[in-house]
Amino acid sequence: MKKEIVIALAGNANVGKSVIFNQLTGLTQIIGNWPGKTVERAEGVLRFKGRTIKIVDLPGIYSLSAYSQEEIVSREFIAFEKPDVVINVVDASNLERNLFFTVQLLELHVPMVMALNQVDYALKKGIDIDVKKLEELLGIPVVETVATKGKGLQELINKVLEVVDSHKEMDVKRYDIKEEKVLKYRNEVSEYVMKIYDILLKHNVDLINLFHPLWISLKLIEEDSDIVEKLKKEPNGEKVYEEIQKELEGLKAKTDSPLATLVTADRYDIASFIASQTVSEIHHRITWTDLIDNVALHKIWGYISMLIIVFISFYGIFKFGEYFSGVLEDFFDGFKPLVYNLNIPNMYKDFLWNGLAEGIISAITIVLPYIFPFYVFLSILENTGYLARIAFLMDEVMHKVGLHGKALIPVLMGFGCNVPAVLGTKILETDREIFIASFMSTLVPCSARIVIILGTIGVFMGPQYALAVFALDVLVVYIAAYFANKIAPGKPYDLIMELPGYRMPALKPTLKQIWFRIKDFLYVALPIIVVGSLALEILKYSGIFKYVTYIMDPIVVKWLGLPSIIGIVLIFGILRKELTLIMLLTLSGTSHITQILTPRQMIVFGVVTMLYIPCIATIAALKRTIGWRKTWWVVFANIFIAILIGGILNRILTFV
Amino acid sequence: MGENTIINLIELKENHEGEIVLIKAGRAATQRLNEMGLVPGTKVKLVRKGPLRGPVELEVRNSHLVIGYGLASKIYVKIV
Numbered sequence A: 001m002k003k004e005i006v007i008a009l010a011g012n013a014n015v016g017k018s019v020i021f022n023q024l025t026g027l028t029q030i031i032g033n034w035p036g037k038t039v040e041r042a043e044g045v046l047r048f049k050g051r052t053i054k055i056v057d058l059p060g061i062y063s064l065s066a067y068s069q070e071e072i073v074s075r076e077f078i079a080f081e082k083p084d085v086v087i088n089v090v091d092a093s094n095l096e097r098n099l100f101f102t103v104q105l106l107e108l109h110v111p112m113v114m115a116l117n118q119v120d121y122a123l124k125k126g127i128d129i130d131v132k133k134l135e136e137l138l139g140i141p142v143v144e145t146v147a148t149k150g151k152g153l154q155e156l157i158n159k160v161l162e163v164v165d166s167h168k169e170m171d172v173k174r175y176d177i178k179e180e181k182v183l184k185y186r187n188e189v190s191e192y193v194m195k196i197y198d199i200l201l202k203h204n205v206d207l208i209n210l211f212h213p214l215w216i217s218l219k220l221i222e223e224d225s226d227i228v229e230k231l232k233k234e235p236n237g238e239k240v241y242e243e244i245q246k247e248l249e250g251l252k253a254k255t256d257s258p259l260a261t262l263v264t265a266d267r268y269d270i271a272s273f274i275a276s277q278t279v280s281e282i283h284h285r286i287t288w289t290d291l292i293d294n295v296a297l298h299k300i301w302g303y304i305s306m307l308i309i310v311f312i313s314f315y316g317i318f319k320f321g322e323y324f325s326g327v328l329e330d331f332f333d334g335f336k337p338l339v340y341n342l343n344i345p346n347m348y349k350d351f352l353w354n355g356l357a358e359g360i361i362s363a364i365t366i367v368l369p370y371i372f373p374f375y376v377f378l379s380i381l382e383n384t385g386y387l388a389r390i391a392f393l394m395d396e397v398m399h400k401v402g403l404h405g406k407a408l409i410p411v412l413m414g415f416g417c418n419v420p421a422v423l424g425t426k427i428l429e430t431d432r433e434i435f436i437a438s439f440m441s442t443l444v445p446c447s448a449r450i451v452i453i454l455g456t457i458g459v460f461m462g463p464q465y466a467l468a469v470f471a472l473d474v475l476v477v478y479i480a481a482y483f484a485n486k487i488a489p490g491k492p493y494d495l496i497m498e499l500p501g502y503r504m505p506a507l508k509p510t511l512k513q514i515w516f517r518i519k520d521f522l523y524v525a526l527p528i529i530v531v532g533s534l535a536l537e538i539l540k541y542s543g544i545f546k547y548v549t550y551i552m553d554p555i556v557v558k559w560l561g562l563p564s565i566i567g568i569v570l571i572f573g574i575l576r577k578e579l580t581l582i583m584l585l586t587l588s589g590t591s592h593i594t595q596i597l598t599p600r601q602m603i604v605f606g607v608v609t610m611l612y613i614p615c616i617a618t619i620a621a622l623k624r625t626i627g628w629r630k631t632w633w634v635v636f637a638n639i640f641i642a643i644l645i646g647g648i649l650n651r652i653l654t655f656v
Numbered sequence B: 001m002g003e004n005t006i007i008n009l010i011e012l013k014e015n016h017e018g019e020i021v022l023i024k025a026g027r028a029a030t031q032r033l034n035e036m037g038l039v040p041g042t043k044v045k046l047v048r049k050g051p052l053r054g055p056v057e058l059e060v061r062n063s064h065l066v067i068g069y070g071l072a073s074k075i076y077v078k079i080v
């Protein structure tokens, strides 16, 4: 009995793989209702019945011929790294399309179990599935699950263990396609599978020991470039490949479609056959999704409702934040006399209050009240399925900057945090698109920068000014992308996306996701803020500031028209954007920004902080996604844009 | 236009159905469309079109797909 087992969660995008992964491992992979959230493989461990099970969550894919970077990750893992068992997660409400991928896993003959997920949602749509029949046809165990509620997962793992324990290696030298029970291709295809298999056997090609003969033969019929490369690398490979090509001429003569299309069509026929045998639609309802989309995707109303959603969420977040910020501030203000009445030298009082207390208090009173409603709103946006609608509405607008609509989804995630946004651009097809989209993401204000703008401009000048700054940012992002597209020109790929149905966000996973994001603020940002504030106090006494400001003043004071001290806080802000505001407040010993900045300066400060440089965490994410060279380009472009626009604003605003 | 006329997918009216006869795109794009379930013989319903050169939404195999305008114009359907 194997003690350590590796299992992979594989299936189409947006079926619930990551929810299952999170449930089994207790980790927190990004979940949400749009295709393409998971972009890198994630690993976690489950201990079950005395065995150690390594679980691997993979990006969603529709087929084993992979296109974008994240799809290649999945294919490599399933086909080449060979987990002990593949859990094929499928969406019960959309069985036929999902079975197309299942068919390919069957071709690979990997040990597998099917998790028939979202049965609750399928039932709501009036779809019923005959599980027994499905098991029989596929020849693998099928377990019904509702991942969001944890239903069926225990049984799923039990089945996985059964499959592991009963698995036997098969003899690849003795394969006959006629023995396949459900994998029935048109006669010509079957015939040529066997012909290619014979050639491979005759030349003793090692490849068939690595992958199942059926899969390789089909891949060679499809002319899959990766498998062809692998074949050519074998001793004698070139010659074998030539022989296969000559053989395939015969098949080509019989059809006018590309061979890959034949194979794909056959796979879909198998999938629809299985679906027709197992799915019964109890009733066809007009779904909520259809009704909502009549408005949400409408040529005119779609855009109007998008704007309304933006406005409502903006004012909602602002009002909530403003109110609670006030409440918390009153609460904490009471503590200041406690410190200053202590019987210790003044310098220590400064350290204590400015360095420690003030940092924490501002973080809690200014940042927390805004990020909480913000994350709630973001979760709703992610989990209902609305993000995919934005991709539809904005597709054409994005084409003008060389991207398609789906590129906007990771960019929009940047409002939460730029790090997942940059990493998420991997769903795009080419390096060029990934570069432009990551660049755009860095200019999108993350929650920290949104708080800075809401907490200063919004509170002290009025929410409409904050909104104007965000509108300006949208313009900047778009123009920046326009230029990036000129620098890295190329034809944009066209959008191909599955449109998910609307879903009610599942309560527990959603709350967990919100908590996870706030936890990041409490456990990562807060310590950085405290340490940063302390470091700042120490540096203040060391007298080093005057050298720094001496260097930065020409830009900060002369060009941007800001107080000299801003130069210092901008440097610290690279660690964590919240620091800029919090340090500004501690350094000036006040929590009323109006005493340090005029309205004009406030706007320039807000805009500069919004644009000036990605924080270090984002820089690290950029490096991983687009490499150092382009990362530096992005960093310098950000600095340049911030200084340029800040300076122009400074001049324009002096006249008004 | 009567039955069996072959037209471009984007010429199909909203809420009308067609059957795919041909995809005239590059190798990779064709394969990608195939794998999303658009193979010759597949019935599709055009649910809606985006404004101007916006994408189209299709209902195919009981699920919904969004295809960019450029690609959609390379798909030919027979009216059914």
Ligand SMILES: Nc1nc2c(ncn2[C@@H]2O[C@H](COP(=O)(O)OP(=O)(O)OP(=O)(O)O)[C@@H](O)[C@H]2O)c(=O)[nH]1
Pocket: A012, A013, A014, A015, A016, A017, A018, A019, A020, A030, A031, A032, A033, A034, A035, A036, A037, A038, A039, A058, A059, A060, A061, A117, A118, A119, A120, A121, A145, A146, A147, A148, A149, A383, A503, A506, A509
């Ligand atoms: N009603 C219902 N919704 C579910 C179920 N499982 C997952 N979902 C929802 O389906 C959506 C997608 O779930 P994910 O786990 O993020 O999907 P995924 O397969 O990891 O998707 P990618 O990473 O994009 O490939 C989320 O909105 C989930 O809340 C389920 O059993 N029932």
Ligand SMILES: [Mg+2]
Pocket: A017, A018, A019, A029, A030, A037, A038, A058, A059, A060
């Ligand atoms: Mg996932």
